[in-house]
Amino acid sequence: MNDLIEILLLCFLLCSFLLTCSSRLLHCIKLVAVQGILLGLLPLVLSDVGNSGPGLGILFLSIINVVIKGAVLPYLLIRTMHQAQVRRELEPMVGYALSSLLALLLIGGAFWFSRQLDGTGPVASRLAAPVAFSTILIGLFLIISRRKALTQVLGFLTFENGIALFGVGMMLEHGAIIELGILLDVFVLVFVMGIAVFQISREFQHIDADRLNSLRDCPKESAAE
Amino acid sequence: MILLLAVIFPLLAALAILLGGCSAKPAWGRSWLLAGAFSHALLCVLAVRLGGHAWTVLLFRTEEWLALDRFSELILVLTSVLFLAVALHLFFWLPAEYQLAKSKTADTGKKPGGDFLPEFIFLPCLLGFLATMTLAISSANLGLLWVAIEATTLVSAPLICFHRSPASLEAMWKYLLICSVGIGLALLGTFFLALAAGSHASLNIWALAAKANALNPQWCKAAFILILAGYGTKMGLAPFHTWLPDAHSEAPGAVSALLSAALLNCSFLGILRFTQIMPQSLQVFCRTLLLVLGFFSLAVAAFFVIRQHDYKRMLAYSSVEHMGLLALLWSCALKDSTMQTATMLHLIGHSLLKMVLFLVAGNILLAYGTRSVTAVNGMFSTISRNAFLFVTALLLVCGTPPSPLFVSELLLVCELGPWLGGLLLVLLFLVSAGMLSTALKMSMGTNPLFTASAEPARIAETLCVLPALSLLLLLLLGGMSCYWLSRMNLWW
Numbered sequence: 001m002n003d004l005i006e007i008l009l010l011c012f013l014l015c016s017f018l019l020t021c022s023s024r025l026l027h028c029i030k031l032v033a034v035q036g037i038l039l040g041l042l043p044l045v046l047s048d049v050g051n052s053g054p055g056l057g058i059l060f061l062s063i064i065n066v067v068i069k070g071a072v073l074p075y076l077l078i079r080t081m082h083q084a085q086v087r088r089e090l091e092p093m094v095g096y097a098l099s100s101l102l103a104l105l106l107i108g109g110a111f112w113f114s115r116q117l118d119g120t121g122p123v124a125s126r127l128a129a130p131v132a133f134s135t136i137l138i139g140l141f142l143i144i145s146r147r148k149a150l151t152q153v154l155g156f157l158t159f160e161n162g163i164a165l166f167g168v169g170m171m172l173e174h175g176a177i178i179e180l181g182i183l184l185d186v187f188v189l190v191f192v193m194g195i196a197v198f199q200i201s202r203e204f205q206h207i208d209a210d211r212l213n214s215l216r217d218c219p220k221e222s223a224a225e
Numbered sequence: 226m227i228l229l230l231a232v233i234f235p236l237l238a239a240l241a242i243l244l245g246g247c248s249a250k251p252a253w254g255r256s257w258l259l260a261g262a263f264s265h266a267l268l269c270v271l272a273v274r275l276g277g278h279a280w281t282v283l284l285f286r287t288e289e290w291l292a293l294d295r296f297s298e299l300i301l302v303l304t305s306v307l308f309l310a311v312a313l314h315l316f317f318w319l320p321a322e323y324q325l326a327k328s329k330t331a332d333t334g335k336k337p338g339g340d341f342l343p344e345f346i347f348l349p350c351l352l353g354f355l356a357t358m359t360l361a362i363s364s365a366n367l368g369l370l371w372v373a374i375e376a377t378t379l380v381s382a383p384l385i386c387f388h389r390s391p392a393s394l395e396a397m398w399k400y401l402l403i404c405s406v407g408i409g410l411a412l413l414g415t416f417f418l419a420l421a422a423g424s425h426a427s428l429n430i431w432a433l434a435a436k437a438n439a440l441n442p443q444w445c446k447a448a449f450i451l452i453l454a455g456y457g458t459k460m461g462l463a464p465f466h467t468w469l470p471d472a473h474s475e476a477p478g479a480v481s482a483l484l485s486a487a488l489l490n491c492s493f494l495g496i497l498r499f500t501q502i503m504p505q506s507l508q509v510f511c512r513t514l515l516l517v518l519g520f521f522s523l524a525v526a527a528f529f530v531i532r533q534h535d536y537k538r539m540l541a542y543s544s545v546e547h548m549g550l551l552a553l554l555w556s557c558a559l560k561d562s563t564m565q566t567a568t569m570l571h572l573i574g575h576s577l578l579k580m581v582l583f584l585v586a587g588n589i590l591l592a593y594g595t596r597s598v599t600a601v602n603g604m605f606s607t608i609s610r611n612a613f614l615f616v617t618a619l620l621l622v623c624g625t626p627p628s629p630l631f632v633s634e635l636l637l638v639c640e641l642g643p644w645l646g647g648l649l650l651v652l653l654f655l656v657s658a659g660m661l662s663t664a665l666k667m668s669m670g671t672n673p674l675f676t677a678s679a680e681p682a683r684i685a686e687t688l689c690v691l692p693a694l695s696l697l698l699l700l701l702l703g704g705m706s707c708y709w710l711s712r713m714n715l716w717w
Contacts, residue, residue, distance in 0.1 A: 174427075182368075193402075
């Protein structure tokens with residue numbers, strides 16, 4: 001079973017890496033959806049390690065996870081994309097070639113960092129922690145380096161997927177209530193952010209987050225003086 | 226059980242407003258808002274009166290989910306009272322705001338409506354905000370705490386956009402993105418702590434606190450850094466405070482009052498919980514981090530308050546300052562538990578004062594229609610009651626006796642010793658100098674364009690009863706705490 005876990009984790013990592021070098025938003029949304037589905041499948045595979053098969057609770061959580069992260073959130077994002085009429089992330093702050101290079105560096109850093117940690121308790125796989133940290137870092141990198149508000153939402157989702165992967169991979173059990181609560185929060189967040197992106201595109205005729213800079217401590221008139 | 230009801234009642238009221246939909250009369254939604262706020266206040270008082278009774282604890286599968294201790298009890302009642310006051314204020318403020326907007330559009334000839342968030346979305350979000358804050362304050366589980374604090378961000382984000390404008394959208398976007406990423410880090414920190422406790426440990430706060438010294442210190446350290454960055458973002462500690470001035474200045478007065486006076490306390494409680502769990506060997510580390518962030522927040526606030534062009538932004542930076550002071554006070558309280566009282570005193574004093582200040586600032590905005598300090602002058606001759614309240618509350622928030630903040634700041638300076646205490650005094654002086662000079666500019670002089678008989682001025686004058694009452698309450702509290710201080714006979 002261990003091979004299957006590692007294959008899933010590597011697919012997860014590949015998705016995060018591809019996110020940094022694709023410019024089409026639809027493609028990015030699909031990659032994040034695939035990540036969500038992989039994340040939902042992981043607990044099922046992990047529970048087989050104990051030879052007892054997945055319990056009903058785990059099965060239920062997995063299904064909800066796959067449905068929300070693999071279907072509902074991508075649907076919301078694609079709808080927002082059509083409403084805001086953007087297809088591509090043109091001219092990111094950091095070019096795609098450089099982005100992928102930096103992503104490789106981040107992944108390398110995450111693997112190096114994970115080797116320094118001392119393990120406590122059971123771990124799903126040696127790969128779990130480094131893959132989770134890489135995804136978290138790549139998510140943060142996407143939020144910083146992309147202009148479009150929608151890509152920032154995707155970056156946040158990647159970041160959150162990474163954190164959730166850390167929780168699953170370290171075999172942390174914190175009860176169904178909290179798992180459901182976290183999922184609900186992420187769902188509502190994407191919903192609210194989708195509305196916000198739509199309103200921004202209507203009000204400003206663009207969704208470039210770096211041009212949202214009218215609020216500042218020195219008003220522009222006095223800065224020009 | 227009572228606490229669960231305190232979460233559910235506001236949600237039910239919100240549901241009732243939503244079911245009314247956009248066609249319902251305005252009185253329908255507003256009376257449900259008051260009903261939600263009143264029932265919540267009653268339940269909270271009941272929960273505190275019953276103390277540790279089984280009815281106040283929510284058990285599910287033998288695990289505690291909602292429970293109160295003495296810190297959360299205090300913050301819960303405070304939040305409930307503040308919300309009730311703000312709800313009462315809104316009850317009178319909303320019609321006044323609409324009326325003014327209508328007369329303004331009649332003057333300029335633009336078509337009315339469409340500039341406001343509809344009330345049947347605004348009021349449920351407000352009630353949802355109360356419910357999620359209650360959940361955050363009373364949760365006995367670190368995971369649930371995270372879920373609740375993230376939920377407060379989500380329901381309060383639409384509130385910032387009450388006046389629809391590009392600037393408020395920008396503020397809302399920054400608030401959503403920065404706080405969500407920050408709180409995401411806090412989730413990672415929570416996972417780290419779970420890892421430090423071993424994989425099958427529950428995240429119950431008191432269970433973890435009982436075996437604090439058995440936790441893995443390396444993971445705990447990492448967890449605390451992430452938690453401080455995460456909940457610190459929500460609390461408004463510099464350098465993670467960047468969303469705060471934008472959101473507080475763009476939101477309507479009543480919403481800024483809630484954000485500043487109630488929400489920041491909830492995230493402070495989050496940080497407080499984690500310091501309770503940290504093992505003994507890490508206490509010095511936690512204290513140092515809190516000290517550094519506290520002083521940095523004070524310095525940032527002092528830098529930006531001076532020559533601030535926007536009076537609501539100035540109040541927002543004052544919140545950053547006071548959150549820094551809370552971090553400092555708590556860092557002292559970790560060493561010397563008598564400072565815990567001072568911390569709570571500071572928290573209550575700051576919340577009450579900030580509510581008064583933001584409500585009055587909302588009135589000034591209503592009267593003058595601008596947030597610029599240079600455009601507002603001669604307040605004493607036009608809106609004298611609001612001007613009196615504004616100046617008094619600013620003096621008190623700067624720590625003038627008999628403000629309760631005077632007592633807590635005095636204790637803090639004594640506790641920090643000569644060097645750090647001296648630095649603190651200098652920073653406090655800078656902040657108060659900046660704020661009071663702004664207040665003088667706004668309140669003195671004459672304004673030829675605007676007279677006391679104008680309609681906005683009259684409306685703003687009628688809306689200052691509630692802030693005045695809260696200020697009175699605060700002065701009473703301040704007087705009492707000064708009296709305690711003299712009774713304690715610490716340095717006389």
